[in-house]
Amino acid sequence: MKTLRPTSFDVAERAGVSQSTVSRALRGSPGVNAETRARVATAASDLGYVVDRHASSLRLKSSETLALVTICRPGEDRSAINPFYFALLGSIAAATSARGFNLLVSFQESEANFRADFVASGLADAMIVIGTTSNRAAWDYFAKAQTAGFDFVCWGSPGGAFHWMRSDNEVGGRIAAEHLVAAGRSRPVFIGPFRSPQRQFDERRDGFAAALAAHGIAPVVVEPPAAADRHAQGVAAARDLLAAHPDVDAIFAASDMLALGVLQGLKDAGRRVPDDVALIGFDGIRAGTLADPALTTLEPDLDAAGEALVAMALEDAGYSRSGTRIPVQLILRGSA
Structure with missing residues (x-):
């Protein structure tokens, strides 16, 4: 009975990587580090895998x-x-x-x-x-x-x-809360989507609420209304928030674009930032530096x-x- 020759897919399974990584490793691609290359080489050796040079231009081709x-x-x-x-x-x-x-x-x-x-089409390696x-x-x-x-x-x-x-979203939410408490703010609000598939918004809210709870503070949580984009949502959320909670003195917005809309909404209502209401965003986008006042933010290491x-x-x-x-x-x- 003829024994089937091992394939690059067998090597991938044994090495715990994808077949495309096997291809890159065996052709010496700079995109594969030394440890992974050695692991692939060991798996290939253990299985007795030998590159079919006739087909290597297809099987081991890397697009880099x-x-x-x-x-x-x-x-x-x-x-x-x-x-x-x-x-x-x-x-x-x-x-x-x-x-x-x-x-x-x-x-x-x-x-x-x-x-x-x-x-799969060979246009990219990953x-x-x-x-x-x-x-x-x-x-x-x-x-x-x-x-x-x-x-x-x-x-x-x-x-x-x-x-x-x-991003380390929950930690970011905690940092925002601790900063606002240290600044003497006592009526904080989180503005962000409730039912968004964007799990990171929930993580930011949860970290913010947990840190405030340790200080005996329960934040108001506001979901922005539907709008064309995050900025427009922020403008509308600020309007609705001030109507329901006029004593708010601090806001943590789930993203910078949302925060920039909130900033506009606060200005439209005659609120001074940060004198009346402190505002923190999340993302560290460059547009935040151009706002008036410039936006305090949680910035991930991009x-x-x-x-x-x-x-x-x-x-x-x-x-x-x-x-x-x-x-x-x-x-x-x-x-x-």
Whole structure:
């Protein structure tokens, strides 16, 4: 009886990596670190795997390219995308370039352009997904793609089915609360979506509430009304909040874009920031520095995020493919 020769998929299973990583490791790609390359070589040796040189141009071909999918809202102008994602894209591009790889960027918004086969088609060696979680259809598509065997990692994600990375959101919420308490604020509010698939909003709220509870303070929690974007939601949320709770003296908004809308809403109502109401956002976007007053924010280490996402996508040893957290720091500016 003829014995089947081991394949690169067998090597991948034994080494605990994907087949594309086996391909990169065996051709000496700079995108694979020494530890992973050694693990693949050991697995190949143990199995007696020998590269078929006749087919190596196909099986071991590496594009030296990473694919980055950015999910948008349907019909959204690309210039209106949350600037946080452009900043994250820049960090991923820098980390990709440092590996000697190219970056293929795909903006996707609907069934007309959903695509997850960049690795399977040979266009890329690995794939990263970022972008808004408000596009449910897109995330449903990628959830099905991952179940079907298409491999990728993502920032945020609306559920546990994905290989994900997030900011250390709960810690950020606690930092915001402690800063406001230390500043003598006693009537704090959290503004952020309740039913968003964006789990990080819940984590920020939970950390904020837990830290305040330790001081005997229960925050008011406000869900912004539906609107065209986060900024518009923030303007409307501030209006509704002041009508219901005119004595508010501090606000922690779930994102910077939401906070910038809240700032506008407070100004429209004649409230002074930070004299009457202190305001803190989350994300560290550059637009916050241009506000008046400049926005105090929790800023994730985006350089670390870019490097870690690329390392996760390329299956570097030492990087968990799910549950990685990126540290955040409080950037004090004029609003709090």
